[in-house]
Amino acid sequence: MTRIMAHVLEQDPDFKVFRRLQPMRRRRSGGNREGERTLCVLDLVTTGPDVRRDRILRLTLQRANVDACGRIVETHEARSWFEDPGFELAPEQVQATGITQLDVAGRTISDGEAFGLIASADMLVSHGASNHRPFVDRRLCLPATRWTCTLDDVDWHAHGFARSDLRGLLSGCGWFLDGDAGGDRTNVILNLLELGLPDGRSVLQALSEPEDASALMVEAGSVPIGATSLLRERGYRRPSGRRTWIRSISAACVEDERAWLMRRVYGGTRHLVAVRAEQA
Structure with a gap:
């Protein structure tokens, strides 16, 4: 009954229906196929934008396998770590991040595990790579890694979105979330990667390869x-x-x-x- 009501409301221009964004769970049998790649979605929360002074509060990584056609064929569980910055969080930092002193007290990132998840991926995807990369590079001393940014490398406004932040894109897609945990945010990015663009490609395909006039x-x-x-x-x-x-x-x-x-x-x-x- 609820789905029928939602469908009826969608036909009325005076209403917009929002649906809870479900976790993307993809599983397939067998090993990797020829042409498959691994991407790692990264979400980072810090005390501020200054890499010299500010500290990481939460790092979340979620890997996925992508086939030769640019489709996500398998997803893996998100791994998330809180980290104690070594100082008391200011009230404005708690308000901005939603992370409290109790969340981070005595916690630390598993550098070895995080390094392995990122370094073995073919592509690292982040919504705000220009802000996240300096913190991650400084912390993990990564080898040469291909970073892709769903914030700066996609012209969301040209595709009809009023805002390009994750909350704005969620709203533009007709989705909503109950929380704002790291795994929730990497799941949003995975779903954004599968959105279809006007040229027929998905966001992931557009980020992975240049437009081919002979497609x-x-x-x-x-x-x-x-x-x-x-x-x-x-x-x-x-x-x-x-x-x-x-x-x-x-x-x-x-x-x-x-x-x-x-x-x-x-x-x-x-x-x-x-x-x-x-x-x-």
Whole structure:
């Protein structure tokens, strides 16, 4: 009944429906496949922005496996550590971070575990890498690591979002969270990475590789009404005046995409899916 009411409200322009963002849990059998990469999502809370004076209060890391087509195929549990800064937190610091003296008292980051999780990843993703990286580099002395920033490397305003902070993006996507723990924040970033952009790619695909003018365009027609939300989440869009949904992908992903459409959109029935070399 609740879902029906939410669906009815969504059709009314005077209402906006928000849904609780669920943890992204992906599991698959077997070992890593050819072309897979590992990304590590990082969230950091500090006493302030000055790397020389301020200290880390909480570090959270969550790893995920990404296939050759840029899709998250497996997620791992988030690891989070509090750390005692060695001084009393000011009231304004507690208010700004939501972290209290009791949370951090006597706590410390496991440097060895954190180093291993980051150093063995192919990509490190953070929402605010320019602020986080100096603290992490100073603390862990990382080897050369590819940092990607979901705050600065994505033009959220061009994609229709009024704000680019995590809370603003949550609201723009119609999501909400009950808390603000480190694992909650890395889960938000993982879900943002899967958002579809107007050019047919996901945020993760756009961050991972430059736009390819010779990308193949997948075109799906006669889509059941109930499957349109699945297509949007997958990165498909429906151009004005057309009755088909399109998405730009690489040639290596065509057969996987056909299989996904047959299984999730067309209910296992055979359906014609057009593929052509044209920029979406």
